[in-house]
Structures are given as C-alpha cells and as structure tokens.
Amino acid sequence: xxxxxxxxxxxxxxxxxxxxxxxxxxxxxxxxxxxxxxxxxxxxxxxxxxxxxxxxxxxxxxxxxxxxxxxxxxxxxxxxxxxxxxxxxxxxxxxxxxxxxxxxxxxxxxxxxxxxxxxxxxxxxxxxxxxxxxxxxxxxxxxxxxxxxxxxxxxxxxxxxxxxxxxxxxxxxxxxxxxxxxxxxxxxxxxxxxxxxxx
Amino acid sequence: xxxxxxxxxxxxxxxxxxxxxxxxxxxxxxxxxxxxxxxxxxxxxxxxxxxxxxxxxxxxxxxxxxxxxxxxxxxxxxxxxxxxxxxxxxxxxxxxxxxxxxxxxxxxxxxxxxxxxxxxxxxxxxxxxxxxxxxxxxxxxxxxxxxxxxxxxxxxxxxxxxxxxxxxxxxxxxxxxxxxxxxxxxxxxxxxxxxxxxxxxxxxxxxxxxxxxxxxxxxxxxxxxxxxxxxxxxxxxxxxxxxxxxxxxxxxxxxxxxxxxxxxxxxxxxxxxxxxxxxxxxxxxxxxxxxxxxxxxxxxxxxxxxxxxxxxxxxxxxxxxx
Numbered sequence: 211x212x213x214x215x216x217x218x219x220x221x222x223x224x225x226x227x228x229x230x231x232x233x234x235x236x237x238x239x240x241x242x243x244x245x246x247x248x249x250x251x252x253x254x255x256x257x258x259x260x261x262x263x264x265x266x267x268x269x270x271x272x273x274x275x276x277x278x279x280x281x282x283x284x285x286x287x288x289x290x291x292x293x294x295x296x297x298x299x300x301x302x303x304x305x306x307x308x309x310x311x312x313x314x315x316x317x318x319x320x321x322x323x324x325x326x327x328x329x330x331x332x333x334x335x336x337x338x339x340x341x342x343x344x345x346x347x348x349x350x351x352x353x354x355x356x357x358x359x360x361x362x363x364x365x366x367x368x369x370x371x372x373x374x375x376x377x378x379x380x381x382x383x384x385x386x387x388x389x390x391x392x393x394x395x396x397x398x399x400x401x402x403x404x405x406x407x408x409x
Numbered sequence: 410x411x412x413x414x415x416x417x418x419x420x421x422x423x424x425x426x427x428x429x430x431x432x433x434x435x436x437x438x439x440x441x442x443x444x445x446x447x448x449x450x451x452x453x454x455x456x457x458x459x460x461x462x463x464x465x466x467x468x469x470x471x472x473x474x475x476x477x478x479x480x481x482x483x484x485x486x487x488x489x490x491x492x493x494x495x496x497x498x499x500x501x502x503x504x505x506x507x508x509x510x511x512x513x514x515x516x517x518x519x520x521x522x523x524x525x526x527x528x529x530x531x532x533x534x535x536x537x538x539x540x541x542x543x544x545x546x547x548x549x550x551x552x553x554x555x556x557x558x559x560x561x562x563x564x565x566x567x568x569x570x571x572x573x574x575x576x577x578x579x580x581x582x583x584x585x586x587x588x589x590x591x592x593x594x595x596x597x598x599x600x601x602x603x604x605x606x607x608x609x610x611x612x613x614x615x616x617x618x619x620x621x622x623x624x625x626x627x628x629x630x631x632x633x634x635x636x637x638x639x640x641x642x643x644x645x646x647x648x649x650x651x652x653x654x655x656x657x658x659x660x661x662x663x664x665x666x667x668x669x670x671x672x673x674x675x676x677x678x679x680x681x682x683x684x685x686x687x688x689x690x691x692x693x694x695x696x697x698x699x700x701x702x703x704x705x706x707x708x709x710x711x712x713x714x715x716x717x718x719x720x721x722x723x724x725x726x727x728x729x730x731x
Contacts, residue, residue, distance in 0.1 A: 246492060246503060247490075320693055380554075380691075382599065
C-alpha cells in the first residue's frame with residue numbers, strides 16, 4: 211500500500227509520460243515514414259490535435275477533482291496545463307517553420323487573410339498569461355481570486371482552438387464535433403458545479 | 410475506328426435480363442464462400458467481367474506516344490502519388506484512399522452517356538478503350554489545399570469521347586458523376602457531401618485538347634485510390650474538378666451545380682481555375698508545396714497552362730468567377 215504522497219508522485223510521473231508520449235509517437239512516425247508524402251502538414255495536424263486534446267484533459271482535471279476529491283489531481287494540474295501549452299507552441303512553430311519556412315511576410319499574410327489562422331493565433335495568445343502565471347509566486351502575489359478569474363480563460367482559449375479546427379475542416383466535421391462536445395460537457399459540468407456550491 | 414457508332418439501343422437489350430440476373434445470383438453464391446472468392450473472380454467470372462482490364466493491358470502494351478506537357482518538371486514519386494490522395498469516398502484522411510481503395514468494385518465498369526447527346530448509351534469501359542490510342546501526358550496537378558504533384562497520366566482527350574456520341578446544339582455543359590456504392594465506399598455512409606460526387610465543365614473546357622480522360626498513370630492501369638478505372642484530368646483547374654471513378658457523363662443545357670459548390674458556394678466556384686491572385690477563404694493560393702520537395706514555390710496562373718487556356722476566359726472577371 212502506497213502512501214498518499216507517493217501516489218501523488220506516481221501520478222505526476224504518469225502525467226509527465228502523457229506530456230512526453232506525443233513526442234515519442236511523432237519521432238516514431240517520422241523515422242518510419244508514417245508522416246506520409248506531406249510531412250509538414252502531418253506535423254502541423256499532429257501537434258495541433260495533441261495540444262487540443264491536452265487542453266481538454268487539463269480542463270477535465272477540475273471536475274475530476276470534484277468527483278474524486280483526491281489532491282493528486284490538483285498536484286498535477288499545472289503540469290498537464292503546461293504540457294498542453296507546450297504542444298500548442300510547438301504546433302505554431304511547426305507551422306511557422308516547417309509549413310511556412312519562416313517566411314514572415316506570408317505568415318503575416320495568412321494570419322490576416324485566413325479566418326482559421328487568426329483564431330488559432332488568438333487561442334494561443336490567450337494561453338500565454340495563463341502559462342506565465344502558473345508559477346506559485348503569481349497566485350500568492352496577485353491573489354487567488356484574480357488568479358482563478360484569469361485562468362478561466364482556458365475555456366475561451368479551448369473554444370477558439372476548437373473553432374479554429376472547425377473552420378479549417380473541409381467536409382467531415384466529426385472530429386472537431388467530438389472535441390466541441392467534450393468541451394461543452396466540461397463547461398456544463400463546471401456551471402452546474404458552481405451553482406450547487408453557491409447554494 | 411472513326412466510322413464506328415455505338416448502337417443506339419437500351420442497356421436492357423444489350424445484356425438480356427436472364428443473363429444479368431444469373432450473374433447476380435452467381436455473385437451472391439460466390440460471396441457465401443469467402444475463401445473461394447478471394448482468388449476466384451479472375452478465374453470464374455464471365456469474360457465481360459475483366460474485359461476492360463485485358464483491353465487496357467493491350468492498349469498500354471501497344472505503346473504510348475510520350476508528349477511532354479510539363480517540360481523540365483520532375484515526376485512526383487509513384488509512392489507519394491498513390492498514398493497521399495483526396496478521395497472522400499474512402500474517408501477524409503489522405504491515407505484512407507490507399508488503405509480502403511481495394512473496396513472499390515471496378516469489374517465490370519459501365520459508363521452512362523446521358524443528356525444532350527445524339528446517341529445516349531450505357532457503355533462498357535472496354536468498348537470505350539477499344540476506340541482510342543492511349544497517350545501519356547505529364548501534367549502538373551494543383552490541389553486547392555495548396556499542394557501539387559507532377560503526374561504522367563495515360564489516357565485520351567475527353568473531346569474524342571464527347572464527339573463520338575455527338576453533342577447536340579443544346580449541350581452547354583458537361584456534368585460528370587462518380588460511383589455511388591456506400592456498401593463498399595465507407596466515406597459515402599456519412600453525409601459530408603451530397604453523394605454521389607459531381608463535377609462539371611463548360612462545353613468549351615470539356616472540348617479543350619488538354620482535358621483528358623485518364624485510365625492509367627505511371628505506365629500502369631489507374632490505381633483505385635487515384636480514381637480507377639477512369640477519371641477526368643483538367644490540369645489548369647484545382648484537383649477537385651478532376652473527378653474520379655466516373656460512371657456518368659451528362660451533356661446539359663443548364664449549368665449544373667458541382668458537389669463542392671453545393672456544399673459551400675462561398676468557398677468554391679464553378680470554374681475553380683488555378684489562380685494565384687484569388688485567395689480561397691481557407692487557403693492562400695499564391696504559393697504551393699510540391700510534394701516531395703521542401704519549401705514553397707509560386708503558383709502559376711492556370712497552373713502554368715495560361716497559353717493554352719487563357720483565351721477561354723476572355724471577358725470574364727476571374728476575381729468574381731473563381
């Protein structure tokens with residue numbers, strides 16, 4: 211029987227594995243030619259989906275805590291959130307570098323010309339203050355209330371990110387629909403939870 | 410070859426009903442013995458079943474005249490051209506057509522020639538193939554998703570097929586329809602597009618010598634994932650105009666609505682000419698990625714075929730009619 215603190219540690223290592231796993235999968239695909247004829251496109255799609263999934267998992271941590279009451283969930287929340295941010299930054303850099311070849315003129319053109327690019331950039335920018343303030347120092351100095359308020363932007367960012375995904379989809383909306391449904395479910399859970407606790 | 414006219418008789422008269430039904434029964438029985446079916450079709454089926462494959466093999470053997478329409482371009486590797494495809498009938502992932510392509514039933518293949526033709530017909534592919542010399546043409550292929558390839562197609566000008574059946578004076582447009590077979594084509598079980606897939610050309614575009622019906626590529630018969638057994642190739646338009654696995658060719662008086670236009674009229678125009686100056690709301694079209702090549706290259710007006718086709722669009726505002 212493990213002590214609770216070692217279980218927490220174990221869980222944090224598990225979350226570490228979740229954060230690293232996409233990198234290993236991607237490297238494996240790359241080495242084995244699994245990226246196909248258009249590796250730049252494959253890389254952008256892979257990192258984007260990874261980032262969105264991790265973002266949804268991050269959001270799911272708070273209902274998971276409500277349901278289990280286990281402090282290990284909260285102990286790993288910042289980590290999973292930072293992994294989501296990390297993969298979304300990689301997603302953007304992959305697009306900048308691999309897809310657009312660091313051609314800033316065209317990157318700038320696409321950000322302004324194409325709806326979905328704009329929403330994607332906006333979604334990521336919204337996450338920057340969240341990632342920055344995720345260190346212990348911030349909630350203690352800015353106050354937990356303000357910190358919590360700020361970190362609710364993760365819902366908006368996820369919403370914009372899924373909209374970004376929806377907009378770039380050509381015909382088959384199943385996957386972005388599933389992403390959107392998961393987010394909607396999590397938001398509804400959060401709202402109901404907030405209502406119950408207010409009473 | 411020139412003097413031959415396809416007899417103007419109904420399909421039901423060409424194949425007597427009892428023969429046709431016999432064949433159906435035969436197929437149903439065979440299906441019950443999966444193990445037998447896995448190798449039997451080529452051995453047991455009536456001659457007509459794989460007739461087009463034999464005719465095509467002969468035609469490919471008879472030597473193809475190599476004409477280079479894409480000077481100085483290096484060919485896209487066969488592997489890339491057959492593993493990275495948009496063929497939503499099999500699913501939306503680029504790898505789906507190769508993975509599920511074997512499900513496409515191409516034996517026998519009939520094409521329905523309908524509408525404003527002097528002679529309408531339902532014709533077996535082998536009968537079409539018998540009429541023409543196959544020609545190899547290397548064309549650039551530019552997808553609306555901003556990737557491009559260079560592919561050696563095997564085929565014949567569409568104009569030859571259209572004139573064979575005689576267009577009437579009311580034929581202003583040619584509409585094409587792809588196979589509809591949701592039992593075998595998993596993508597068609599989802600209503601992402603109003604199946605079957607339809608595309609269309611203005612009559613002068615359809616009659617243009619660059620427009621071809623392809624029945625093969627890279628010196629072989631057309632792979633299923635690339636639109637077997639016969640597809641359209643219109644090199645100066647975005648790839649989605651080059652409809653795959655064609656089962657119907659319809660001459661029409663009124664302008665038809667292609668599938669993508671029906672799906673999203675604000676994004677897709679009837680013409681869909683490759684045009685670096687008109688951005689698609691989803692993609693900037695000024696540049697493209699040549700598959701197998703790093704970086705981006707500039708997209709050429711009409712995909713580099715402006716000298717041949719620009720005169721088709723004089724007086725048309727291509728910003729408006731994209």
